[in-house]
Structure formats: structure tokens, C-alpha cells
Amino acid sequence: MSTFIKVNEIKPYTKNINCVFIVLDKGLPTKKKEGTIFQVLVADSSAAINMTLWDVIGEQVQPGDILRLKGGYSNIYIDLLNLYVGKTGLIEKIGEFTFPFVEAPNLSATLWNVHPDPNNPKNMVATPKIKSNPMKPNPMIQHPPQQPK
Amino acid sequence: MMNQQPSQQPTTVPQIPLQSSQQQLPIQQSSPIQQSSNPTQSNPQPSIQQQQHLVSQKLKLFHKREVDEPDPLELVWRDCYEKIEQLLINSTENDINNSLVEKTSDASDVKTHTEITIGLLYAILISVPQSNLGAQYFKSLTFVSKDSLLTFCNLLKKMIGDKFQKLNDNPRQQVLWIINELINNNHPESESVSSITLRHIYGGNLLQKNLSLGFSMLNIFISHKAWLYNKPNFIPIVLYHYLRLIQDHINKPPPFNPSHLKEETMFCLDLLKNRFQECIVIGRDLIRLLQYLSNKTPEFEQLWKDLNSKPTSFSSSYQDISQSMRIPTPKHFLQSRLSPEMEIQVLYILKEVKFGNQKRYQQWFVTKYLMTPESESLIPDIIRYICCVYHPPNHVLCSDIVPRWAIIGWLLKHCKSDAWRNYSKLSLFLDWLYYEQKHDSIMNIEPAILLMAGSVKKYADMTIDLVEYIIGTLLETYDPQRKELIKTGIGNSFSTLLEKNVVQSLNHVFPPDFIGTALYERIKQNFHSLLTPSNQQNKPLNSSTGGINKPSPLSSSSGGFPTNNTHHQQQVKSPLLQPNSLQNSSGSIPNNKNLPQQPPQQPNLPNNSSQPFVNKPSNQPILQKSPP
Numbered sequence: 001m002s003t004f005i006k007v008n009e010i011k012p013y014t015k016n017i018n019c020v021f022i023v024l025d026k027g028l029p030t031k032k033k034e035g036t037i038f039q040v041l042v043a044d045s046s047a048a049i050n051m052t053l054w055d056v057i058g059e060q061v062q063p064g065d066i067l068r069l070k071g072g073y074s075n076i077y078i079d080l081l082n083l084y085v086g087k088t089g090l091i092e093k094i095g096e097f098t099f100p101f102v103e104a105p106n107l108s109a110t111l112w113n114v115h116p117d118p119n120n121p122k123n124m125v126a127t128p129k130i131k132s133n134p135m136k137p138n139p140m141i142q143h144p145p146q147q148p149k
Numbered sequence: 150m151m152n153q154q155p156s157q158q159p160t161t162v163p164q165i166p167l168q169s170s171q172q173q174l175p176i177q178q179s180s181p182i183q184q185s186s187n188p189t190q191s192n193p194q195p196s197i198q199q200q201q202h203l204v205s206q207k208l209k210l211f212h213k214r215e216v217d218e219p220d221p222l223e224l225v226w227r228d229c230y231e232k233i234e235q236l237l238i239n240s241t242e243n244d245i246n247n248s249l250v251e252k253t254s255d256a257s258d259v260k261t262h263t264e265i266t267i268g269l270l271y272a273i274l275i276s277v278p279q280s281n282l283g284a285q286y287f288k289s290l291t292f293v294s295k296d297s298l299l300t301f302c303n304l305l306k307k308m309i310g311d312k313f314q315k316l317n318d319n320p321r322q323q324v325l326w327i328i329n330e331l332i333n334n335n336h337p338e339s340e341s342v343s344s345i346t347l348r349h350i351y352g353g354n355l356l357q358k359n360l361s362l363g364f365s366m367l368n369i370f371i372s373h374k375a376w377l378y379n380k381p382n383f384i385p386i387v388l389y390h391y392l393r394l395i396q397d398h399i400n401k402p403p404p405f406n407p408s409h410l411k412e413e414t415m416f417c418l419d420l421l422k423n424r425f426q427e428c429i430v431i432g433r434d435l436i437r438l439l440q441y442l443s444n445k446t447p448e449f450e451q452l453w454k455d456l457n458s459k460p461t462s463f464s465s466s467y468q469d470i471s472q473s474m475r476i477p478t479p480k481h482f483l484q485s486r487l488s489p490e491m492e493i494q495v496l497y498i499l500k501e502v503k504f505g506n507q508k509r510y511q512q513w514f515v516t517k518y519l520m521t522p523e524s525e526s527l528i529p530d531i532i533r534y535i536c537c538v539y540h541p542p543n544h545v546l547c548s549d550i551v552p553r554w555a556i557i558g559w560l561l562k563h564c565k566s567d568a569w570r571n572y573s574k575l576s577l578f579l580d581w582l583y584y585e586q587k588h589d590s591i592m593n594i595e596p597a598i599l600l601m602a603g604s605v606k607k608y609a610d611m612t613i614d615l616v617e618y619i620i621g622t623l624l625e626t627y628d629p630q631r632k633e634l635i636k637t638g639i640g641n642s643f644s645t646l647l648e649k650n651v652v653q654s655l656n657h658v659f660p661p662d663f664i665g666t667a668l669y670e671r672i673k674q675n676f677h678s679l680l681t682p683s684n685q686q687n688k689p690l691n692s693s694t695g696g697i698n699k700p701s702p703l704s705s706s707s708g709g710f711p712t713n714n715t716h717h718q719q720q721v722k723s724p725l726l727q728p729n730s731l732q733n734s735s736g737s738i739p740n741n742k743n744l745p746q747q748p749p750q751q752p753n754l755p756n757n758s759s760q761p762f763v764n765k766p767s768n769q770p771i772l773q774k775s776p777p
Contacts (some may be wrong), residue, residue, distance in 0.1 A: 057216050098494065
């Protein structure tokens with residue numbers, strides 16, 4: 001039985017995310033070696049977050065679409081929280097327009113520090129950066145490989 | 150009887166998930182596939198995506214792209230179909246009928262009867278139009294059905310209402326075929342199924358698919374003229390649809406076929422000439438459409454002349470078109486020109502969205518329906534709908550939900566062409582022209598006055614434009630023959646709005662400082678008696694309370710505009726909701742003329758809505774960085 005969460009419950013490195021949200025905005029496509037990616041801003045009544053979509057799904061998704069994500073995950077990419085569908089996840093359009101949303105807080109506006117988990121160095125953990133001391137994004141930050149579907 | 154409200158249509162099959170509940174109950178999706186546990190790497194089962202793909206291949210009813218979920222309604226219908234699929238494919242017609250009759254022999258077993266009805270409906274919809282199978286299944290259906298196809302029609306109507314636009318081409322054609330069959334059989338539901346389908350012919354849309362739907366339906370009616378002539382309630386509905394659609398088809402280049410326009414015109418003229426009594430129940434919007442067309446085609450020009458010069462030739466009791474102008478158009482006509490989906494979206498904004506948060510919804514609405522120049526012809530329809538069909542209850546009027554006037558203001562601003570903008574203004578003021586308190590709803594004229602009042606401070610051009618339209622057009626050139634009647638109607642509108650405290654006084658709506666003294670003088674000439682004495686002496690506004698933009702203490706404490714007009718709907722005499730009565734120590738019904746000058750009210754504009762009407766794409770940066 002899958003449990004659905006609200007967008008504001010998404011934390012860094014959350015796995016198996018089930019969530020319903022509406023697409024507020026869509027960025028221009030970016031060509032990558034593995035395919036084309038689209039960045040979208042999605043939101044529900046609790047918060048907004050940036051999300052990465054690949055190829056045909058990214059092409060078809062439009063602002064105003066209500067999407068249902070199953071088995072997605074979150075990650076920190078260049079200091080920012082981002083939502084992914086992943087290889088085993090599923091994203092589907094289930095409607096459009098009639099969905100309440102807020103634009104703030106935008107979870108992808110907070111900067112995060114990423115470091116190995118002291119208890120289990122194989123895992124990465126993230127802690128929020130102090131806002132008054134913004135650091136430059138660290139280009140060395142590891143990012144789990146993304147595969148197109 | 151016809152049921153024009155899709156939300157109220159009876160749903161006989163409770164197990165079918167309603168589309169509207171999807172968004173609120175995402176967890177309760179009924180698809181068996183979707184409830185599967187999330188696969189792990191070691192799991193030999195097919196992945197969610199693979200399962201999904203297998204299901205999708207079988208679905209034929211609705212258009213489905215990669216991103217779309219398998220339609221929940223189709224999953225249920227497909228299940229019912231699969232239970233009888235083998236029977237339908239492998240048996241003779243006789244065997245099919247015998248077997249289905251046997252299955253449904255238990256009269257108390259409604260479920261099986263419904264399932265078999267769904268299965269046959271699905272089978273008809275997915276069969277190829279050229280084959281004989283659809284007809285054969287329909288025959289079986291009439292054989293098996295125990296309620297003279299009532300369940301069948303209800304299922305069909307629900308599907309058409311919610312999902313017609315999603316149908317693949319083949320099922321779409323089959324729907325038309327079923328309508329034809331229902332009419333052939335003079336089925337009691339043939340009108341209601343036709344009505345709900347007519348709503349899917351979009352106004353302001355010249356795409357081939359839309360044009361051909363309109364023409365197919367017209368052909369059905371033309372070829373069943375005797376049936377139509379026997380449906381007095383349906384005649385004005387069809388007429389209203391096609392008079393409206395003709396607007397879109399005049400002087401249109403290919404792919405529009407000019408012979409179609411001719412047929413539509415002949416069809417409408419025939420109804421108007423031969424079934425006039427049925428047609429005039431449409432009321433004032435019939436005149437609005439006919440007047441528009443009278444300037445566009447010679448046929449309607451002639452009709453308009455006849456209607457004006459010899460009205461009794463249409464009906465002995467018909468003396469003048471002002472008779473029609475006095476009849477408020479029944480809501481279902483105005484509702485019918487919005488597709489069900491469009492209606493849901495407009496209502497969502499007006500019921501759920503907070504004032505100041507509407508911009509994205511407006512943008513999405515524009516992207517979907519109002520992107521092309523020809524789509525502007527939809528705007529008068531939407532304005533008529535907002536004024537006359539949706540009347541917000543008091544709790545919405547009291548809340549911070551987007552008011553109707555703000556959406557109308559945005560729609561007017563969206564009109565790029567002068568012609569459609571003027572016609573939109575006529576739509577906004579149509580109920581003013583012959584307004585009578587005892588026949589007309591104040592809620593029909595409320596948006597226009599609040600739009601003028603709500604715009605005057607920050608967007609005086611909107612208020613000025615509307616006032617000029619009243620004075621320069623409606624009172625002068627719109628209908629010179631009936632000038633006095635219109636002046637009385639508009640005067641009645643203003644005085645009712647004042648009497649019910651929708652606005653405190655006309656001085657607040659038309660402050661000379663904002664609309665200019667010249668225009669103010671023209672208002673004074675026409676509606677002298679409605680202006681408060683203090684203003685006629687040109688007493689400076691707000692002299693007692695300071696800045697003009699400062700909300701009055703009353704309006705801010707009571708929530709400003711939305712609260713202020715809460716009472717007029719039912720004339721609730723709550724002193725708390727009537728600012729004027731608070732000041733009226735005598736306790737009598739407040740009379741604006743005797744009240745001391747009050748500062749104009751500041752509409753309850755949220756701080757961040759610097760331009761509530763202008764639809765501007767949000768320029769908030771959202772994508773700071775691009776992940777891999």
C-alpha cells in the first residue's frame with residue numbers, strides 16, 4: 001500500500017516518494033548525453049519544489065497538469081533539493097487545472113551542505129546552509145547517475 | 150426532461166470513479182495495476198512501467214500519451230467488456246442474446262445488468278464505424294436492457310460530459326452513431342444525450358475536428374426534422390448553439406466550407422420562422438445573437454428587418470423585440486456554450502482560488518482556450534456565463550476568493566479586437582438594458598458595477614471605457630428606436646444597485662478626479678437623480694477622511710468589497726453587513742441620498758496584485774540551476 005505525502009514532507013535523499021502535485025512552470029529543454037531533460041516547478045497546497053523530467057515525459061508535461069508521482073526520490077544537486085522520478089518510479093498525468101497550490105515555500109530555494117553520514121559514511125546527508133553566508137556551489141558534489149527511461 | 154447540469158446527472162453506477170474526485174483522493178485510485186507494490190531490483194515481476202505498458206495497449210477508448218494515466222473509467226469499462234468479450238466475438242447473434250438474457254435474468258441483480266450494459270456500450274464504442282458490429286451490439290443491448298436503455302444513456306451522458314474531448318476518433322464517431330440511433334428510436338434520452346454533445350462543439354475554435362463535430366450534429370438534426378419539431382424544449386437549445394456557432398463561421402477562409410454556413414443559416418432561419426414560439430423562450434440573448442448576425446449576413450439582416458418591422462408576422466402576440474429583451478435568458482442556454490471542462494475551470498477559479506493567486510490559472514485557461522484570434526468570440530460567452538449562471542453564495546462573497554468582476558475585467562483586457570471587446574461589453578451590460586427589479590436578478594448586473602468601482606482607482610481606463618460604453622453606445626447608438634426604454638432600464642439598474650448597497654453611491658464609482666470631469670458631467674446629465682447631493686455640489690471627495698486611497702474604516706473592518714455586497718442577494722438585513730445602516734441612526738432602510746459623504750471604498754486588492762486583470766506570465770525565476 002503506497003502512502004502519499006505532501007510536497008513539504010520531501011527531505012533530501014527521501015526514497016520512494018508518492019506525491020500528487022500540479023506543474024506551475026516548465027523550463028527549456030537541455031540536451032544531455034543520455035537524453036533531453038526538462039526542469040519543472042511543481043507544487044501542492046503545502047510547498048513547491050523543482051523536478052527533473054526526461055525526454056518524452058518532459059516534452060508532454062505542460063504547466064497546469066496535475067501529476068501523480070510514485071516511487072520517486074529526492075536528491076541534492078548543486079546545493080539544491082530536486083525531485084526525480086528515477087528508473088523504478090512512475091509519473092502520470094491524472095488531470096489538469098483544478099488543484100490548489102502554493103508557490104512558497106519553494107523547497108528548491110534553500111541551499112544545502114552535503115557530507116557523508118558520520119554514522120554510515122557510505123550514505124550522504126545534507127544540512128541546510130545558513131542563509132546569510134551563502135557559499136558558492138561546490139562543483140565536486142557527487143550526483144547519482146541519472147538514466148533516461 | 151433535460152438535465153443541463155453535468156454535475157447533477159444521475160450516476161447509476163457508484164463503482165465508477167468520478168473524475169472530479171481524483172484530485173482530492175489521489176490515494177484511492179482504483180486501478181489494480183497502480184496498487185501494486187513498488188518493485189525492488191530483485192523482484193522478477195515486471196516493473197510498474199512495463200505493467201503500465203501492457204495495460205495501455207488494450208485501451209482504445211481515450212487518447213493516451215506516454216504521460217497520461219490509463220483512464221480510470223476505461224479500466225472499469227474494459228473489465229466489464231472483457232467479461233463478455235469472448236461471447237461477443239465467438240457466438241452468433243442469437244447465442245449472444247440468449248446468453249446475455251440468461252445472465253441478467255435475476256431482476257434483483259442490478260450489478261450484473263449494469264456490467265453487461267457497460268460491456269456492450271464499450272463494445273459499441275470501440276467497434277469500427279464501417280463494420281456492422283456496433284449495430285449488432287446495439288441490437289443486443291436493446292434486447293437485454295431492462296430499463297429501456299436508461300442506464301445505458303446515463304453512462305453515456307456521464308462519459309460524454311466528462312471525457313468527450315479525450316475520445317479517440319473512432320469512438321467519437323460511434324458516439325454520433327449512437328445519437329443517431331437514439332433519435333431514430335425517438336428515445337426519451339435522445340435530447341439530453343444530444344445536448345451534452347452539443348456543448349463539446351467549442352465556440353471560437355476553427356479546427357477541423359471541431360468544425361466537423363458541429364456539422365455532423367447539424368446533419369443529424371436536419372435529417373430528423375420531424376423528431377426535432379416534436380421537441381419544443383430542445384428546439385431553442387439547438388437554435389442557440391447554432392446561432393452562436395454561425396458567428397464563428399462567417400467570412401471564414403478554408404478549411405471552413407462556406408456551404409456549411411449556408412446550411413446552418415437555413416436551419417436556424419427555418420426554426421425561427423416556423424417555430425418562433427419555442428425560440429423566444431431564449432429571451433434577451435436570442436436578440437443579442439440575432440442582432441450580431443444581422444450586421445453580418447444578408448439572410449439575418451432580412452430577418453432582423455422583418456422582426457423589427459412586422460413582429461406580429463412571427464407570432465400574433467409578438468409586438469416588439471423589447472418583449473424578448475425583458476425576458477432574462479434561462480441559465481441553461483448560457484451554460485450550454487461553455488464546454489463542461491471549460492465550465493469546471495471557470496468555476497474552480499470563482500469558487501476556490503484566492504484573489505491575487507489567480508494569475509497562473511488565468512494563464513492556463515488562456516493557453517488552453519484563448520490563444521487564437523478567433524477564440525476571442527468565446528469571451529462574450531464566458532462573460533454571460535459569469536454574470537448569469539454562477540451567482541456566488543454569501544460565504545463566497547464574504548471570503549477572499551476571486552470576485553466575478555475581477556475575472557470579467559481580465560477577460561475584457563484579453564480581447565485584442567475592438568469588435569469582440571465591444572460585443573463583450575454588451576454581454577456584460579445586457580441585463581441592464583431592460584432591468585426590472587421584479588423580473589431580473591441583481592446578481593446579473595452586480596459584476597459590471599463592481600468592475601467599474603473596483604477598477605476606478607488603479608485602472609481608471611477600465612471604468613472610463615465602461616462608462617463611455619454605457620453613455621456613448623448603450624444610451625445613444627445601440628438601439629435609437631428604444632432609447633428611452635434602455636435609459637429607464639439602466640437607471641433601474643443603478644438605483645437597485647444603490648438601494649441594495651452593492652455600491653455606496655455613484656460618487657464612489659465615478660469620482661470625477663479619476664474619470665475626468667467631462668465624463669462625470671455626462672453621467673450627471675443622464676443620471677442626475679442618482680448622484681448624491683454632496684457630489685453635485687462638487688464637494689471635494691474624502692475631505693473628511695483624508696487620502697483617497699485610504700480604505701474607509703468600515704470597508705476594511707468588514708473585508709471591503711466582497712463583504713459589502715453580501716446582503717444584496719437575499720436582502721439579508723444584517724446591520725453588520727451593511728455599512729450604511731451602521732451610520733444610519735434612525736434605523737430605517739439606508740438611503741444613500743441622505744447620508745453624509747463617505748470616502749470611496751478601496752476594493753480588497755491584495756498587496757501583490759499590482760495588476761489584477763492583466764494576465765502576465767509570472768516572471769518569478771524558478772530554475773536556478775540545471776541538474777544533469
